[in-house]
Amino acid sequence: MDKKLRGRPRCSALEDTVYKPRKVGEEVVKCPVCGADARLELYIHNAPIPGPVLIMTMRCPRCGYKFRDVSFIEEGGRPLRIRIRVEEPDDLNTIVFRGPRASIRVPELGIEITPGPAHQGDITTVDGILALVHDHVEPLCSSLEDPEGCRGFLRRVESFLKGVVAEPITVEIVDPEGISTVYRSKKRNYVVEPLEEPFTQPR
Numbered sequence: 759m760d761k762k763l764r765g766r767p768r769c770s771a772l773e774d775t776v777y778k779p780r781k782v783g784e785e786v787v788k789c790p791v792c793g794a795d796a797r798l799e800l801y802i803h804n805a806p807i808p809g810p811v812l813i814m815t816m817r818c819p820r821c822g823y824k825f826r827d828v829s830f831i832e833e834g835g836r837p838l839r840i841r842i843r844v845e846e847p848d849d850l851n852t853i854v855f856r857g858p859r860a861s862i863r864v865p866e867l868g869i870e871i872t873p874g875p876a877h878q879g880d881i882t883t884v885d886g887i888l889a890l891v892h893d894h895v896e897p898l899c900s901s902l903e904d905p906e907g908c909r910g911f912l913r914r915v916e917s918f919l920k921g922v923v924a925e926p927i928t929v930e931i932v933d934p935e936g937i938s939t940v941y942r943s944k945k946r947n948y949v950v951e952p953l954e955e956p957f958t959q960p961r
């Protein structure tokens with residue numbers, strides 16, 4: 759079966775998902791019904807509809823609560839960049855799925871956080887990403903070209919995390935596999951762009 763498929767043009771990132779969903783993440787979350795620890799699993803699946811989909815499943819081992827949700831992946835498995843604009847505290851509640859190979863970029867700082875080889879995809883919020891960026895960047899500020907600008911940026915991040923409106927921030931998710939997606943957002947505070955060369959520096 760594999761041999762037959764070899765000659766067909768298709769996205770390499772999705773090679774192993776042609777027939778079965780591929781697991782791209784897993785995390786322990788609280789069951790919304792009884793509060794027990796339950797495992798949330800994330801899969802990418804090439805369903806017989808245009809483009810791959812992200813599937814989330816959860817089953818609580820204590821009460822049996824089941825959850826399953828499916829969302830579309832915008833660029834369908836091609837390298838992509840998601841730019842999320844953070845202009846007001848509500849933007850922090852935007853929920854994203856960050857693929858296992860996706861890095862985070864903050865263009866205002868010229869900083870990129872790449873995932874480790876063992877990184878699994880995760881469901882996170884924009885404030886979760888900003889908190890991660892803050893923790894990564896804080897010890898680096900003094901060694902950057904513009905330490906004062908860096909500290910100013912951190913103060914902006916802190917204001918947002920405290921729910922105070924500050925100067926806008928852009929958070930980018932750059933995913934060579936193209937499976938990252940904005941899972942839930944109250945408004946269109948983001949753009950998804952195809953990316954031909956995912957590893958080049960931003961212009």
Ligand SMILES: [Zn+2]
Binds near residue numbers: 789793819820822
């Ligand atoms: Zn439960």
